[in-house]
Amino acid sequence: MLQRRRPSCRVILLLAGSLVWLTGCQRQARDERPVIGLAVPSLTHPFFIYLKDNVLDEARQLGVEVIAADAEDVAARQMAVVEDFIARDVAGVLMSPIGADALVPAVESLNAAGIPVATVDRQVNGGDVLVHVGADNVEGGRLAARYILEQLGGKGDIIQLEGTPGASPAIDRKGGFEEALGNSSARIVASQPADFQRAKGQTVMENLLQVHENFQAVYAANDEMMLGAIEAMEARKIDAARVVTVGYDAIPDAIRYVREGRLDATVEQYPGQQARTALRLLVEYIREKKRPAAPHVFIKPVVIDARNIDAAEQKR
Protein backbone atom coordinates (compact mmCIF):
# COMPACT_ATOMS: atom_id res chain seq x y z
CA MET A 1 0.00 0.00 0.00
CA LEU A 2 2.58 2.51 1.08
CA GLN A 3 4.84 1.90 -1.91
CA ARG A 4 2.04 2.80 -4.27
CA ARG A 5 1.60 6.30 -2.80
CA ARG A 6 2.91 9.16 -4.87
CA PRO A 7 5.97 11.01 -3.47
CA SER A 8 3.99 14.24 -2.89
CA CYS A 9 1.72 12.37 -0.53
CA ARG A 10 4.69 11.13 1.39
CA VAL A 11 6.05 14.67 1.72
CA ILE A 12 2.74 15.90 3.04
CA LEU A 13 2.54 13.02 5.48
CA LEU A 14 6.06 13.80 6.65
CA LEU A 15 5.24 17.48 7.09
CA ALA A 16 2.04 16.68 8.89
CA GLY A 17 3.88 14.25 11.11
CA SER A 18 6.52 16.77 12.03
CA LEU A 19 3.88 19.37 12.76
CA VAL A 20 2.18 16.96 15.10
CA TRP A 21 5.46 16.24 16.72
CA LEU A 22 6.31 19.96 17.01
CA THR A 23 3.05 20.95 18.60
CA GLY A 24 3.21 17.90 20.81
CA CYS A 25 -0.48 17.31 20.72
CA GLN A 26 -2.29 14.03 20.73
CA ARG A 27 -5.20 14.66 18.41
CA GLN A 28 -3.41 15.40 15.17
CA ALA A 29 -6.34 15.82 12.76
CA ARG A 30 -7.81 18.43 15.04
CA ASP A 31 -4.76 20.36 16.02
CA GLU A 32 -2.71 20.84 12.90
CA ARG A 33 -5.52 22.57 11.00
CA PRO A 34 -8.39 23.13 13.38
CA VAL A 35 -11.88 23.49 11.99
CA ILE A 36 -13.87 26.30 13.58
CA GLY A 37 -17.64 26.51 13.25
CA LEU A 38 -19.01 30.00 12.71
CA ALA A 39 -22.66 30.40 13.70
CA VAL A 40 -24.03 33.83 12.83
CA PRO A 41 -27.69 34.89 12.89
CA SER A 42 -27.90 35.48 9.15
CA LEU A 43 -25.56 35.42 6.17
CA THR A 44 -27.73 37.80 4.15
CA HIS A 45 -27.48 40.88 6.35
CA PRO A 46 -24.57 43.17 5.25
CA PHE A 47 -23.31 43.41 8.83
CA PHE A 48 -22.90 39.64 9.24
CA ILE A 49 -21.52 39.21 5.72
CA TYR A 50 -18.85 41.72 6.68
CA LEU A 51 -18.24 39.88 9.98
CA LYS A 52 -17.93 36.54 8.18
CA ASP A 53 -15.50 37.93 5.57
CA ASN A 54 -13.27 39.20 8.37
CA VAL A 55 -13.37 35.87 10.18
CA LEU A 56 -12.47 34.02 6.97
CA ASP A 57 -9.59 36.38 6.27
CA GLU A 58 -8.23 36.10 9.81
CA ALA A 59 -8.61 32.31 9.61
CA ARG A 60 -6.41 32.25 6.51
CA GLN A 61 -3.71 34.12 8.40
CA LEU A 62 -4.01 31.88 11.44
CA GLY A 63 -4.02 28.70 9.33
CA VAL A 64 -7.36 27.43 10.51
CA GLU A 65 -10.40 26.37 8.56
CA VAL A 66 -13.78 28.03 9.13
CA ILE A 67 -17.17 26.66 8.18
CA ALA A 68 -19.92 29.28 8.29
CA ALA A 69 -23.59 28.44 8.77
CA ASP A 70 -26.66 30.61 8.29
CA ALA A 71 -29.48 30.42 10.84
CA GLU A 72 -31.88 32.76 9.00
CA ASP A 73 -32.46 34.73 12.20
CA VAL A 74 -34.27 31.81 13.85
CA ALA A 75 -32.93 30.74 17.26
CA ALA A 76 -34.03 27.11 16.85
CA ARG A 77 -32.19 26.89 13.54
CA GLN A 78 -29.04 28.25 15.14
CA MET A 79 -29.36 25.58 17.82
CA ALA A 80 -29.49 22.98 15.03
CA VAL A 81 -26.42 24.56 13.41
CA VAL A 82 -24.50 24.18 16.68
CA GLU A 83 -25.65 20.55 17.03
CA ASP A 84 -24.32 19.89 13.53
CA PHE A 85 -21.00 21.43 14.56
CA ILE A 86 -20.86 19.10 17.57
CA ALA A 87 -21.63 16.13 15.32
CA ARG A 88 -18.77 17.18 13.04
CA ASP A 89 -16.51 17.41 16.10
CA VAL A 90 -15.20 20.90 15.31
CA ALA A 91 -12.28 22.26 17.36
CA GLY A 92 -14.19 25.36 18.45
CA VAL A 93 -17.26 27.45 17.78
CA LEU A 94 -17.49 31.17 17.19
CA MET A 95 -21.04 32.32 17.67
CA SER A 96 -23.14 35.43 17.49
CA PRO A 97 -26.22 34.14 19.33
CA ILE A 98 -29.66 35.11 18.05
CA GLY A 99 -31.17 35.08 21.53
CA ALA A 100 -29.30 35.68 24.78
CA ASP A 101 -31.40 33.06 26.60
CA ALA A 102 -32.51 30.89 23.70
CA LEU A 103 -28.95 29.85 22.84
CA VAL A 104 -27.86 28.93 26.39
CA PRO A 105 -28.69 25.24 25.75
CA ALA A 106 -26.48 25.40 22.64
CA VAL A 107 -23.56 26.65 24.73
CA GLU A 108 -24.24 23.97 27.37
CA SER A 109 -24.20 21.27 24.68
CA LEU A 110 -20.85 22.58 23.46
CA ASN A 111 -19.54 22.57 27.05
CA ALA A 112 -20.68 18.97 27.47
CA ALA A 113 -18.90 18.00 24.26
CA GLY A 114 -15.74 19.77 25.45
CA ILE A 115 -15.73 22.20 22.52
CA PRO A 116 -14.67 25.75 23.41
CA VAL A 117 -17.04 28.54 22.37
CA ALA A 118 -16.49 32.27 21.96
CA THR A 119 -19.20 34.84 21.29
CA VAL A 120 -18.90 37.92 19.15
CA ASP A 121 -21.15 40.98 18.88
CA ARG A 122 -24.00 39.41 20.88
CA GLN A 123 -23.80 37.54 24.20
CA VAL A 124 -25.47 34.57 25.87
CA ASN A 125 -26.76 34.61 29.45
CA GLY A 126 -25.41 31.26 30.58
CA GLY A 127 -23.09 28.30 30.00
CA ASP A 128 -19.31 28.48 29.97
CA VAL A 129 -18.15 30.91 27.29
CA LEU A 130 -14.39 31.21 26.74
CA VAL A 131 -14.58 34.87 25.82
CA HIS A 132 -17.03 37.45 24.55
CA VAL A 133 -15.78 40.10 22.18
CA GLY A 134 -18.26 42.83 21.52
CA ALA A 135 -19.03 46.46 21.37
CA ASP A 136 -20.43 48.50 24.17
CA ASN A 137 -23.69 49.75 22.68
CA VAL A 138 -24.47 51.78 25.79
CA GLU A 139 -21.11 53.55 25.51
CA GLY A 140 -21.72 54.15 21.79
CA GLY A 141 -25.04 55.81 22.64
CA ARG A 142 -23.28 57.99 25.20
CA LEU A 143 -20.65 59.03 22.63
CA ALA A 144 -23.37 60.01 20.15
CA ALA A 145 -25.05 62.14 22.80
CA ARG A 146 -21.78 63.83 23.79
CA TYR A 147 -21.02 64.56 20.14
CA ILE A 148 -24.40 66.21 19.67
CA LEU A 149 -24.04 68.22 22.92
CA GLU A 150 -20.61 69.38 21.81
CA GLN A 151 -21.86 70.43 18.36
CA LEU A 152 -24.90 72.22 19.74
CA GLY A 153 -23.13 73.87 22.66
CA GLY A 154 -25.03 71.84 25.24
CA LYS A 155 -28.61 72.70 24.28
CA GLY A 156 -31.21 72.05 21.59
CA ASP A 157 -34.09 69.89 20.47
CA ILE A 158 -33.31 66.35 19.34
CA ILE A 159 -35.27 63.77 17.35
CA GLN A 160 -34.39 60.13 18.06
CA LEU A 161 -35.10 57.14 15.79
CA GLU A 162 -35.13 53.91 17.77
CA GLY A 163 -34.35 50.40 16.57
CA THR A 164 -36.66 47.38 16.59
CA PRO A 165 -38.69 47.48 19.84
CA GLY A 166 -37.26 44.97 22.32
CA ALA A 167 -33.96 44.26 20.50
CA SER A 168 -30.96 44.61 22.81
CA PRO A 169 -28.90 46.97 20.59
CA ALA A 170 -32.01 49.16 20.29
CA ILE A 171 -32.42 49.28 24.07
CA ASP A 172 -28.70 49.86 24.78
CA ARG A 173 -28.13 52.52 22.12
CA LYS A 174 -31.20 54.43 23.29
CA GLY A 175 -30.33 53.94 26.98
CA GLY A 176 -26.76 55.23 26.66
CA PHE A 177 -27.87 58.17 24.55
CA GLU A 178 -30.55 59.31 26.97
CA GLU A 179 -28.32 58.73 29.99
CA ALA A 180 -25.55 60.97 28.60
CA LEU A 181 -28.02 63.73 27.75
CA GLY A 182 -28.95 63.48 31.42
CA ASN A 183 -29.81 66.87 32.81
CA SER A 184 -28.21 68.93 30.08
CA SER A 185 -30.32 71.63 28.48
CA ALA A 186 -30.82 69.48 25.39
CA ARG A 187 -34.08 67.57 25.19
CA ILE A 188 -35.54 64.80 23.06
CA VAL A 189 -38.67 66.21 21.44
CA ALA A 190 -39.62 62.98 19.67
CA SER A 191 -38.48 59.39 19.95
CA GLN A 192 -40.07 56.85 17.61
CA PRO A 193 -39.16 53.33 16.42
CA ALA A 194 -38.16 52.73 12.79
CA ASP A 195 -37.07 49.09 13.23
CA PHE A 196 -33.48 49.57 11.94
CA GLN A 197 -34.90 49.85 8.36
CA ARG A 198 -34.07 52.54 5.83
CA ALA A 199 -37.56 52.79 4.30
CA LYS A 200 -39.14 52.98 7.73
CA GLY A 201 -36.63 55.64 8.82
CA GLN A 202 -37.74 57.75 5.87
CA THR A 203 -41.46 57.28 6.59
CA VAL A 204 -41.19 57.95 10.32
CA MET A 205 -39.05 61.06 9.73
CA GLU A 206 -41.56 62.36 7.17
CA ASN A 207 -44.29 61.98 9.76
CA LEU A 208 -42.28 63.67 12.50
CA LEU A 209 -41.51 66.57 10.16
CA GLN A 210 -45.26 67.24 10.08
CA VAL A 211 -45.14 68.14 13.75
CA HIS A 212 -41.60 69.34 14.36
CA GLU A 213 -40.30 72.31 12.44
CA ASN A 214 -37.50 73.38 14.69
CA PHE A 215 -35.04 70.80 15.87
CA GLN A 216 -31.29 70.94 15.95
CA ALA A 217 -30.25 67.30 15.87
CA VAL A 218 -31.29 63.82 14.76
CA TYR A 219 -29.88 60.63 16.30
CA ALA A 220 -30.69 57.23 14.80
CA ALA A 221 -29.78 53.90 16.40
CA ASN A 222 -28.39 52.71 13.06
CA ASP A 223 -27.20 54.21 9.80
CA GLU A 224 -29.93 52.61 7.69
CA MET A 225 -32.63 54.58 9.54
CA MET A 226 -30.45 57.70 9.50
CA LEU A 227 -29.98 57.58 5.72
CA GLY A 228 -33.75 57.16 5.26
CA ALA A 229 -34.30 60.16 7.54
CA ILE A 230 -31.79 62.21 5.55
CA GLU A 231 -33.73 61.44 2.36
CA ALA A 232 -36.88 62.67 4.13
CA MET A 233 -35.18 65.87 5.30
CA GLU A 234 -33.63 66.59 1.91
CA ALA A 235 -37.04 66.13 0.27
CA ARG A 236 -38.40 68.78 2.65
CA LYS A 237 -35.46 71.04 1.72
CA ILE A 238 -34.13 71.12 5.25
CA ASP A 239 -30.63 72.54 5.30
CA ALA A 240 -28.29 69.73 6.31
CA ALA A 241 -25.84 72.24 7.76
CA ARG A 242 -28.50 73.44 10.21
CA VAL A 243 -29.14 70.01 11.73
CA VAL A 244 -26.61 67.76 13.46
CA THR A 245 -27.14 64.18 12.26
CA VAL A 246 -25.59 61.14 13.94
CA GLY A 247 -26.04 57.54 12.84
CA TYR A 248 -24.62 54.30 14.15
CA ASP A 249 -22.56 51.39 12.67
CA ALA A 250 -20.38 53.26 10.14
CA ILE A 251 -21.65 51.29 7.14
CA PRO A 252 -20.05 52.13 3.75
CA ASP A 253 -23.08 54.15 2.59
CA ALA A 254 -22.92 56.26 5.76
CA ILE A 255 -19.20 56.92 5.33
CA ARG A 256 -19.95 58.10 1.79
CA TYR A 257 -22.67 60.43 3.14
CA VAL A 258 -20.20 61.85 5.69
CA ARG A 259 -17.71 62.45 2.89
CA GLU A 260 -20.40 64.21 0.83
CA GLY A 261 -21.34 66.38 3.80
CA ARG A 262 -24.86 64.97 4.02
CA LEU A 263 -24.32 63.24 7.38
CA ASP A 264 -22.36 64.65 10.30
CA ALA A 265 -21.22 61.55 12.13
CA THR A 266 -21.70 57.86 12.80
CA VAL A 267 -20.59 55.58 15.63
CA GLU A 268 -17.97 53.01 14.60
CA GLN A 269 -17.74 49.77 16.59
CA TYR A 270 -15.13 48.02 14.44
CA PRO A 271 -17.09 44.81 13.77
CA GLY A 272 -14.21 43.46 11.68
CA GLN A 273 -11.76 43.90 14.52
CA GLN A 274 -14.27 42.32 16.92
CA ALA A 275 -14.57 39.24 14.74
CA ARG A 276 -10.81 38.89 14.24
CA THR A 277 -10.06 39.29 17.95
CA ALA A 278 -12.62 36.68 18.93
CA LEU A 279 -11.28 34.16 16.43
CA ARG A 280 -7.68 34.80 17.48
CA LEU A 281 -8.44 34.26 21.17
CA LEU A 282 -10.38 31.09 20.38
CA VAL A 283 -7.56 29.66 18.25
CA GLU A 284 -4.96 30.59 20.89
CA TYR A 285 -6.95 28.59 23.41
CA ILE A 286 -7.29 25.60 21.09
CA ARG A 287 -3.58 25.56 20.22
CA GLU A 288 -1.94 26.62 23.46
CA LYS A 289 -4.70 26.08 26.04
CA LYS A 290 -4.23 29.74 26.92
CA ARG A 291 -7.32 31.34 28.40
CA PRO A 292 -7.86 35.03 27.55
CA ALA A 293 -6.89 37.47 30.30
CA ALA A 294 -10.49 38.65 30.72
CA PRO A 295 -13.80 36.93 29.94
CA HIS A 296 -15.03 40.07 28.15
CA VAL A 297 -13.25 42.15 25.55
CA PHE A 298 -15.04 45.34 24.61
CA ILE A 299 -13.84 47.20 21.55
CA LYS A 300 -14.16 50.88 22.28
CA PRO A 301 -16.59 52.64 19.93
CA VAL A 302 -15.47 55.84 18.20
CA VAL A 303 -17.46 58.67 16.65
CA ILE A 304 -16.48 59.11 13.02
CA ASP A 305 -17.02 62.46 11.34
CA ALA A 306 -15.36 64.34 8.48
CA ARG A 307 -12.25 65.02 10.60
CA ASN A 308 -11.31 61.42 11.38
CA ILE A 309 -12.97 59.64 8.48
CA ASP A 310 -9.84 57.57 7.83
CA ALA A 311 -10.40 55.80 11.14
CA ALA A 312 -13.50 54.12 9.67
CA GLU A 313 -13.14 50.40 9.09
CA GLN A 314 -15.21 50.14 5.91
CA LYS A 315 -13.96 53.10 3.89
CA ARG A 316 -14.46 51.46 0.47
Add this chain to the structure above:
Amino acid sequence: MFRISWKDMLQRYGIVLGFVIVVLTLSLLSPSFLTTRNLLNLTRQTSVHGIMAVGMTFVILTGGIDLSVGSLLALCGVVCASLEHAEWPLPAVLAGTLLLGAAAGWLNGLVITKGQVTPFVVTLGTMSVARGLAHIYTDGQPISSFGAPFRWIGSGEIQHVPVPVVLFLATVACAAFVLQHTVLGRYTYAIGSNEVATRLTGVAVDAYKATAYVVCGLTAAVGAVVLTSRLNAAESVAGTGYELDVIASVVIGGTSLSGGRGSVWGTLIGALLIGAINNGMNLLMIPSYYQLVVKGAIIVAAVLVDRLRAREAC
Protein backbone atom coordinates in the same frame (compact mmCIF):
# COMPACT_ATOMS: atom_id res chain seq x y z
CA MET B 1 -86.73 49.01 -1.80
CA PHE B 2 -85.25 51.75 0.36
CA ARG B 3 -84.43 49.27 3.12
CA ILE B 4 -82.53 46.98 0.82
CA SER B 5 -80.39 49.70 -0.69
CA TRP B 6 -79.71 51.18 2.78
CA LYS B 7 -78.45 47.80 3.97
CA ASP B 8 -76.51 47.38 0.79
CA MET B 9 -74.93 50.81 1.25
CA LEU B 10 -73.79 49.95 4.76
CA GLN B 11 -72.41 46.61 3.76
CA ARG B 12 -70.51 48.24 0.99
CA TYR B 13 -69.40 51.36 2.80
CA GLY B 14 -69.21 50.27 6.44
CA ILE B 15 -65.44 50.39 6.19
CA VAL B 16 -65.67 54.02 5.09
CA LEU B 17 -67.39 54.68 8.39
CA GLY B 18 -64.52 52.96 10.24
CA PHE B 19 -62.06 55.06 8.27
CA VAL B 20 -63.92 58.28 9.05
CA ILE B 21 -63.94 57.40 12.77
CA VAL B 22 -60.17 56.84 12.78
CA VAL B 23 -59.52 60.05 10.82
CA LEU B 24 -61.80 62.09 13.11
CA THR B 25 -60.18 60.68 16.24
CA LEU B 26 -56.68 61.38 14.93
CA SER B 27 -57.52 64.93 13.87
CA LEU B 28 -58.99 65.64 17.30
CA LEU B 29 -55.89 64.28 19.00
CA SER B 30 -53.31 65.91 16.76
CA PRO B 31 -53.78 69.32 15.10
CA SER B 32 -51.11 68.38 12.52
CA PHE B 33 -53.05 65.39 11.22
CA LEU B 34 -55.77 66.99 9.10
CA THR B 35 -53.59 69.37 7.12
CA THR B 36 -53.15 69.28 3.34
CA ARG B 37 -49.45 68.77 3.83
CA ASN B 38 -49.87 65.77 6.11
CA LEU B 39 -52.62 64.22 4.01
CA LEU B 40 -50.37 64.39 0.93
CA ASN B 41 -47.56 62.95 3.05
CA LEU B 42 -49.82 60.15 4.27
CA THR B 43 -51.04 59.19 0.79
CA ARG B 44 -47.48 59.29 -0.55
CA GLN B 45 -46.38 56.89 2.18
CA THR B 46 -49.36 54.64 1.52
CA SER B 47 -48.77 54.50 -2.23
CA VAL B 48 -46.26 51.61 -2.29
CA HIS B 49 -48.41 49.33 -0.12
CA GLY B 50 -51.52 50.61 -1.85
CA ILE B 51 -50.32 49.89 -5.39
CA MET B 52 -49.36 46.36 -4.32
CA ALA B 53 -52.72 45.93 -2.58
CA VAL B 54 -54.51 46.63 -5.87
CA GLY B 55 -52.81 43.64 -7.50
CA MET B 56 -53.46 41.58 -4.38
CA THR B 57 -57.18 42.41 -4.70
CA PHE B 58 -57.26 40.60 -8.07
CA VAL B 59 -55.66 37.52 -6.55
CA ILE B 60 -57.88 37.48 -3.46
CA LEU B 61 -61.00 38.00 -5.62
CA THR B 62 -60.18 34.71 -7.36
CA GLY B 63 -60.02 33.08 -3.94
CA GLY B 64 -56.21 32.91 -3.97
CA ILE B 65 -53.41 34.58 -2.02
CA ASP B 66 -49.94 35.83 -2.95
CA LEU B 67 -47.37 35.80 -0.14
CA SER B 68 -44.45 36.53 -2.46
CA VAL B 69 -45.14 40.25 -3.07
CA GLY B 70 -42.77 41.59 -0.41
CA SER B 71 -39.85 39.51 -1.68
CA LEU B 72 -40.77 40.26 -5.27
CA LEU B 73 -40.65 43.95 -4.41
CA ALA B 74 -37.06 43.47 -3.18
CA LEU B 75 -36.02 41.49 -6.27
CA CYS B 76 -37.61 43.96 -8.70
CA GLY B 77 -36.12 46.84 -6.68
CA VAL B 78 -32.52 45.65 -6.82
CA VAL B 79 -32.79 44.73 -10.52
CA CYS B 80 -34.36 48.12 -11.24
CA ALA B 81 -31.56 49.87 -9.32
CA SER B 82 -28.83 47.99 -11.14
CA LEU B 83 -30.40 48.73 -14.54
CA GLU B 84 -30.48 52.40 -13.59
CA HIS B 85 -26.83 52.24 -12.55
CA ALA B 86 -26.01 50.51 -15.84
CA GLU B 87 -27.32 53.73 -17.46
CA TRP B 88 -30.15 52.15 -19.37
CA PRO B 89 -32.60 54.76 -20.66
CA LEU B 90 -35.42 55.33 -18.16
CA PRO B 91 -38.20 53.68 -20.24
CA ALA B 92 -36.03 50.57 -20.61
CA VAL B 93 -35.34 50.46 -16.86
CA LEU B 94 -39.06 50.64 -16.14
CA ALA B 95 -40.00 48.14 -18.85
CA GLY B 96 -37.36 45.68 -17.64
CA THR B 97 -38.54 45.91 -14.04
CA LEU B 98 -42.23 45.58 -14.89
CA LEU B 99 -41.47 42.65 -17.18
CA LEU B 100 -39.62 40.89 -14.37
CA GLY B 101 -42.54 41.43 -11.99
CA ALA B 102 -45.08 40.20 -14.53
CA ALA B 103 -42.96 37.17 -15.41
CA ALA B 104 -42.59 36.21 -11.75
CA GLY B 105 -46.35 36.58 -11.28
CA TRP B 106 -46.99 34.47 -14.38
CA LEU B 107 -44.72 31.77 -12.97
CA ASN B 108 -46.75 31.79 -9.73
CA GLY B 109 -49.96 31.52 -11.75
CA LEU B 110 -48.60 28.75 -13.96
CA VAL B 111 -47.60 26.52 -11.05
CA ILE B 112 -50.89 27.22 -9.24
CA THR B 113 -53.12 26.44 -12.25
CA LYS B 114 -51.22 23.81 -14.20
CA GLY B 115 -49.66 22.16 -11.18
CA GLN B 116 -52.88 22.48 -9.18
CA VAL B 117 -51.05 23.46 -6.02
CA THR B 118 -52.61 25.70 -3.35
CA PRO B 119 -51.62 29.36 -3.88
CA PHE B 120 -50.55 29.62 -0.25
CA VAL B 121 -47.87 26.95 -0.66
CA VAL B 122 -46.66 28.04 -4.10
CA THR B 123 -46.24 31.68 -3.14
CA LEU B 124 -44.72 30.74 0.21
CA GLY B 125 -42.05 29.00 -1.86
CA THR B 126 -41.57 31.83 -4.37
CA MET B 127 -41.42 34.27 -1.46
CA SER B 128 -38.27 32.52 -0.31
CA VAL B 129 -36.88 32.08 -3.84
CA ALA B 130 -37.34 35.76 -4.76
CA ARG B 131 -35.76 36.92 -1.49
CA GLY B 132 -32.82 34.57 -2.02
CA LEU B 133 -32.31 35.76 -5.61
CA ALA B 134 -32.35 39.37 -4.42
CA HIS B 135 -29.64 38.58 -1.85
CA ILE B 136 -27.57 36.69 -4.43
CA TYR B 137 -27.95 39.48 -6.98
CA THR B 138 -26.69 42.17 -4.57
CA ASP B 139 -24.54 40.04 -2.24
CA GLY B 140 -26.57 41.70 0.51
CA GLN B 141 -25.24 45.17 -0.25
CA PRO B 142 -27.56 48.15 -0.90
CA ILE B 143 -27.53 49.85 -4.31
CA SER B 144 -27.99 53.60 -3.86
CA SER B 145 -27.95 57.07 -5.48
CA PHE B 146 -29.77 57.49 -8.77
CA GLY B 147 -30.09 60.13 -11.48
CA ALA B 148 -32.67 62.94 -11.37
CA PRO B 149 -35.10 61.49 -13.96
CA PHE B 150 -35.46 58.25 -12.03
CA ARG B 151 -35.73 60.04 -8.70
CA TRP B 152 -38.63 62.10 -10.04
CA ILE B 153 -40.91 59.02 -9.91
CA GLY B 154 -40.64 58.82 -6.13
CA SER B 155 -40.03 62.42 -5.13
CA GLY B 156 -41.47 64.55 -7.94
CA GLU B 157 -44.82 66.33 -8.02
CA ILE B 158 -47.52 66.93 -10.63
CA GLN B 159 -49.56 70.04 -9.78
CA HIS B 160 -48.42 69.77 -6.13
CA VAL B 161 -49.54 66.14 -5.97
CA PRO B 162 -46.67 63.68 -5.33
CA VAL B 163 -46.02 61.38 -8.31
CA PRO B 164 -46.41 58.18 -6.19
CA VAL B 165 -49.91 59.35 -5.23
CA VAL B 166 -50.79 59.94 -8.89
CA LEU B 167 -49.51 56.46 -9.73
CA PHE B 168 -51.45 54.96 -6.83
CA LEU B 169 -54.74 56.59 -7.82
CA ALA B 170 -54.18 55.77 -11.51
CA THR B 171 -53.58 52.12 -10.59
CA VAL B 172 -56.78 52.03 -8.54
CA ALA B 173 -58.79 53.68 -11.34
CA CYS B 174 -57.40 51.30 -13.99
CA ALA B 175 -58.10 48.27 -11.81
CA ALA B 176 -61.63 49.48 -11.01
CA PHE B 177 -62.33 49.88 -14.71
CA VAL B 178 -60.97 46.44 -15.54
CA LEU B 179 -62.90 44.76 -12.72
CA GLN B 180 -66.20 46.46 -13.45
CA HIS B 181 -66.25 46.84 -17.22
CA THR B 182 -64.23 44.08 -18.83
CA VAL B 183 -64.54 40.37 -19.41
CA LEU B 184 -61.38 39.80 -17.37
CA GLY B 185 -62.99 41.57 -14.43
CA ARG B 186 -66.22 39.66 -14.59
CA TYR B 187 -64.45 36.32 -14.84
CA THR B 188 -62.17 37.25 -11.93
CA TYR B 189 -65.26 37.62 -9.72
CA ALA B 190 -66.89 34.54 -11.25
CA ILE B 191 -63.87 32.32 -10.51
CA GLY B 192 -63.85 33.47 -6.89
CA SER B 193 -67.59 32.91 -6.47
CA ASN B 194 -67.72 29.44 -7.98
CA GLU B 195 -64.73 28.15 -9.84
CA VAL B 196 -66.32 24.84 -10.91
CA ALA B 197 -69.44 26.49 -12.31
CA THR B 198 -67.32 29.03 -14.16
CA ARG B 199 -65.22 26.25 -15.66
CA LEU B 200 -68.36 24.34 -16.70
CA THR B 201 -69.66 27.35 -18.61
CA GLY B 202 -66.60 27.06 -20.82
CA VAL B 203 -64.45 29.87 -19.41
CA ALA B 204 -60.69 29.35 -19.67
CA VAL B 205 -60.41 29.53 -15.89
CA ASP B 206 -56.68 28.75 -15.75
CA ALA B 207 -55.74 31.63 -18.04
CA TYR B 208 -57.85 34.16 -16.14
CA LYS B 209 -56.62 32.92 -12.79
CA ALA B 210 -52.97 33.15 -13.89
CA THR B 211 -53.66 36.68 -15.14
CA ALA B 212 -54.58 37.71 -11.58
CA TYR B 213 -51.09 36.67 -10.44
CA VAL B 214 -49.50 38.51 -13.37
CA VAL B 215 -51.36 41.66 -12.29
CA CYS B 216 -50.15 41.10 -8.72
CA GLY B 217 -46.53 40.65 -9.86
CA LEU B 218 -46.84 43.74 -12.03
CA THR B 219 -48.05 45.90 -9.15
CA ALA B 220 -45.24 44.56 -6.96
CA ALA B 221 -42.83 45.77 -9.67
CA VAL B 222 -44.50 49.20 -9.80
CA GLY B 223 -44.25 49.34 -6.01
CA ALA B 224 -40.56 48.44 -6.28
CA VAL B 225 -39.89 51.28 -8.73
CA VAL B 226 -41.67 53.81 -6.50
CA LEU B 227 -39.98 52.62 -3.29
CA THR B 228 -36.49 52.47 -4.84
CA SER B 229 -36.84 55.93 -6.32
CA ARG B 230 -38.36 57.42 -3.17
CA LEU B 231 -35.69 55.96 -0.88
CA ASN B 232 -32.88 56.60 -3.37
CA ALA B 233 -31.68 53.08 -2.57
CA ALA B 234 -32.61 49.45 -3.20
CA GLU B 235 -31.89 46.72 -0.68
CA SER B 236 -32.39 42.98 -0.78
CA VAL B 237 -34.02 43.21 2.67
CA ALA B 238 -36.62 45.73 1.44
CA GLY B 239 -40.29 44.84 1.71
CA THR B 240 -39.83 42.31 4.52
CA GLY B 241 -43.28 41.70 5.99
CA TYR B 242 -45.02 43.90 3.41
CA GLU B 243 -47.25 41.00 2.33
CA LEU B 244 -49.02 41.19 5.68
CA ASP B 245 -49.84 44.90 5.46
CA VAL B 246 -50.86 44.45 1.82
CA ILE B 247 -53.19 41.54 2.56
CA ALA B 248 -54.54 43.42 5.60
CA SER B 249 -55.36 46.44 3.38
CA VAL B 250 -57.35 44.23 0.99
CA VAL B 251 -59.23 42.42 3.75
CA ILE B 252 -59.98 45.59 5.75
CA GLY B 253 -61.26 47.01 2.45
CA GLY B 254 -64.01 44.40 2.54
CA THR B 255 -62.72 41.88 0.02
CA SER B 256 -63.61 38.37 1.11
CA LEU B 257 -60.65 36.05 1.66
CA SER B 258 -62.74 33.26 0.11
CA GLY B 259 -63.04 35.26 -3.10
CA GLY B 260 -65.81 36.59 -5.32
CA ARG B 261 -66.68 39.65 -3.25
CA GLY B 262 -64.98 43.02 -2.87
CA SER B 263 -63.60 46.00 -4.79
CA VAL B 264 -60.43 48.02 -5.29
CA TRP B 265 -62.17 51.09 -3.87
CA GLY B 266 -62.44 49.20 -0.59
CA THR B 267 -58.74 48.33 -0.90
CA LEU B 268 -57.95 52.02 -1.40
CA ILE B 269 -59.70 52.83 1.88
CA GLY B 270 -58.10 49.83 3.62
CA ALA B 271 -54.60 50.92 2.58
CA LEU B 272 -55.26 54.53 3.63
CA LEU B 273 -56.58 53.32 6.99
CA ILE B 274 -53.37 51.43 7.75
CA GLY B 275 -51.32 54.39 6.52
CA ALA B 276 -53.33 56.76 8.74
CA ILE B 277 -52.74 54.58 11.79
CA ASN B 278 -48.97 54.47 11.23
CA ASN B 279 -48.83 58.19 10.51
CA GLY B 280 -51.06 59.10 13.46
CA MET B 281 -49.01 57.09 15.92
CA ASN B 282 -45.87 58.98 14.90
CA LEU B 283 -47.64 62.34 15.17
CA LEU B 284 -48.98 61.46 18.61
CA MET B 285 -45.58 60.07 19.59
CA ILE B 286 -46.94 56.84 20.98
CA PRO B 287 -44.06 54.86 22.58
CA SER B 288 -42.72 51.99 20.51
CA TYR B 289 -44.06 49.03 22.50
CA TYR B 290 -47.60 50.41 22.51
CA GLN B 291 -47.63 50.99 18.74
CA LEU B 292 -47.81 47.27 17.97
CA VAL B 293 -50.80 46.86 20.27
CA VAL B 294 -52.61 49.98 19.04
CA LYS B 295 -52.16 49.11 15.36
CA GLY B 296 -53.48 45.57 15.73
CA ALA B 297 -56.40 46.67 17.89
CA ILE B 298 -57.49 49.39 15.45
CA ILE B 299 -57.36 46.98 12.51
CA VAL B 300 -59.57 44.48 14.31
CA ALA B 301 -61.91 47.26 15.46
CA ALA B 302 -62.24 48.68 11.94
CA VAL B 303 -63.24 45.31 10.52
CA LEU B 304 -65.63 44.74 13.44
CA VAL B 305 -67.40 48.05 12.79
CA ASP B 306 -67.79 46.95 9.18
CA ARG B 307 -69.34 43.60 10.08
CA LEU B 308 -71.53 44.87 12.98
CA ARG B 309 -73.00 47.68 10.88
CA ALA B 310 -73.76 45.21 8.12
CA ARG B 311 -75.54 42.92 10.56
CA GLU B 312 -77.53 45.71 12.26
CA ALA B 313 -78.90 46.76 8.92
CA CYS B 314 -80.57 43.38 8.41
